[in-house]
Amino acid sequence: MKTLDILICTFNKGIVRVGELLREPREGIQYIVSYQYNDERYLDLIPESLQEREDVVVFEHRGQGLSANRNLALEKSKAELYMFADDDERFTDETFDTIFQTFDAHPDIDVAFFTATTYTGKPLKNYPDAEFMMRGMPESYEISTIEMVCRSSVKNKVRFDERFGLGAQFLTCGEEEIWMDDAVKAGLTMRFFPKKTVETSTLLKRRMIYVDAGVQRSHGAQEYYRRGGRAWWSCFRFALRAARKRQAHFFPMMKHMAEGIRYMQKTR
Numbered sequence: 001m002k003t004l005d006i007l008i009c010t011f012n013k014g015i016v017r018v019g020e021l022l023r024e025p026r027e028g029i030q031y032i033v034s035y036q037y038n039d040e041r042y043l044d045l046i047p048e049s050l051q052e053r054e055d056v057v058v059f060e061h062r063g064q065g066l067s068a069n070r071n072l073a074l075e076k077s078k079a080e081l082y083m084f085a086d087d088d089e090r091f092t093d094e095t096f097d098t099i100f101q102t103f104d105a106h107p108d109i110d111v112a113f114f115t116a117t118t119y120t121g122k123p124l125k126n127y128p129d130a131e132f133m134m135r136g137m138p139e140s141y142e143i144s145t146i147e148m149v150c151r152s153s154v155k156n157k158v159r160f161d162e163r164f165g166l167g168a169q170f171l172t173c174g175e176e177e178i179w180m181d182d183a184v185k186a187g188l189t190m191r192f193f194p195k196k197t198v199e200t201s202t203l204l205k206r207r208m209i210y211v212d213a214g215v216q217r218s219h220g221a222q223e224y225y226r227r228g229g230r231a232w233w234s235c236f237r238f239a240l241r242a243a244r245k246r247q248a249h250f251f252p253m254m255k256h257m258a259e260g261i262r263y264m265q266k267t268r
Helices: 012-021 040-045 048-052 066-076 095-105 152-156 175-185 213-244 250-266
Strands: 004-011 029-037 056-062 081-086 111-117 132-134 148-151 190-199
Touching: 004 012, 004 066, 004 095, 012 029, 012 040, 012 048, 029 040, 029 066, 048 056, 056 066, 066 081, 081 095, 081 152, 095 111, 095 148, 095 190, 148 152, 175 213, 213 250
Parallel strands: 004 029, 004 081, 029 056, 111 190
Antiparallel strands: 081 148, 111 148, 132 190
C-alpha cells in the first residue's frame, strides 16, 4: 500500500484554517504542517484539534517565505508520495484514490500534474482535455504547486528556489516556473492527467504582471535564470509589446524587470 504525505505550508493566522483542510483519518495518509510565524504570539493560535490527531504533525519555524516553507516541509516527508497544500485548499472525496490509482497505473512517472477548481467548480485554468507528457511549462496554462504530486525521490533532485515566491524579500512569484525549469534539467518524468484533485480560492498572482512591480521583477529574474544575458533583450521586447497594446507603461515595467535581473546577478 502506498503512503502519501500532505505538506501544508501556512503562515501566522493561516494556521486557524488548517483544520478545514483535513479529511477523515485514512491509513497511509499523513498531514505535515509547516507553520511559519514572525511573532511568538501567533503560536497561541495553533488549534488543539491539530494536536489531537495522530495523522497530523505540526512543525514551527520562525521566519517567512513560501518557498522556504515548502523546503522545510520536504525535509520532514518520509512517505512514498508527497503533495503540497495551501491552508485555503480543499480535497474532494476522490482525491486520494485518484492519486494512488494514477501512480499505480504509471509506475514510470516521477511527477503527476492534476487539475484544480474554485469552490464553485470552475476550472482554475485552461487545462487540456487529454493526458500528455510534460517536457516543460505547458503552452496553454502554467502549473501551480497544488496541482502536483511527486515521488519521494524527487525531493533529492529538485527543491524550490527560495529567492522566489510569496513572502520572499524581492521576487514575489515565479517559484513554480523555476521549479519546472529545474525539474526538466534533472530529467524528471512528468505527466499531466485531466483529473481534479483540489479546490481552492487561490488568486493567480502572475496575471498581475502588467500592474504589479513584484511580479514584473520576478519575470525579469526568471528570464535571467533561463537566458542569462539574453534576458535584457527578452524583457525589452516584452515591455515594448505591453506598451504597444496599452497594457502597461514601457519605462516602469522595464525598470522593474531590470531590477529582477540585477537581483539575480547579485544573488548568484
